[in-house]
Amino acid sequence: MREQPLDLVNLTIPAKPDYVAIARLAVSGIANRMGFSYDDIEDLKLAVSEACTNSVEHAYSGENGEIGLSCNIFENRLEIEVVDQGHSFDASEVESRTGPIQFEVSMSLVRERGLGLYLMRSLMDHVDIDGDDGVIVRMTKYIRKNEVGSHVESPASYPTR
């Protein structure tokens, strides 16, 4: 059976740029209470903002819609779902175009967009995107205790209590 969260916090915001900061603040408060480090809280804020921004910009493209944010609080981790009912996109196709900027390529080819998904993947321990009718982004970050010189790109060792 799937492990049940200790607590669940749900938030629905209008899919408008104005409200992305609200999602970010809510997650920041939850992560702070759970005992995440300053840097990890900032990572969570950014990842959630990127997921919401994606919904605001792509899913509804000008139409009114809503973004659902579910924060599943576990003993050792925070699992966040960002859900919209807008137009879904081919995540694997987008993924193939994302990554760090390659400075060898001509500057004219450097993307101004498309960094969001890459940042989510870089900053969270696990990110899963799917959905046919709308998009569901599921992301997980583990609480790291007594962090010593960890590195963003390297997979973290999870405390097992």
Next chain:
Amino acid sequence: MNITIREHSEREHTIDLTVFGEVDVYTAPQLREKLLTLCQGGSNIHLDLAGVDYIDSTGLGVLIGAYKAQKSSGGKLIISGMNSRLTRLFRITGLQEIMEFGPDNQEDGKS
């Protein structure tokens, strides 16, 4: 949640721009508009981000756009005052390798 942008130009051929606040999908359009207007002027732009405690991909996109515009018009975009969080994001995204930075940026605290 808002940003404040201050412009001053005491040095010749250089415009100093200081930004305060959080740069996200809501506030980035203000910064984009300001920067792209200045990019048409042909001056170097010195962007002080010491008052920016949060930036996401939308904000980074604006900086990339301004960098490109400056590059094509022969001007420079120099970024300074970044806190360790911003420095880290520039490193993760690879922007650190591309863009030009002033001396007063904080080190990436995480590596």
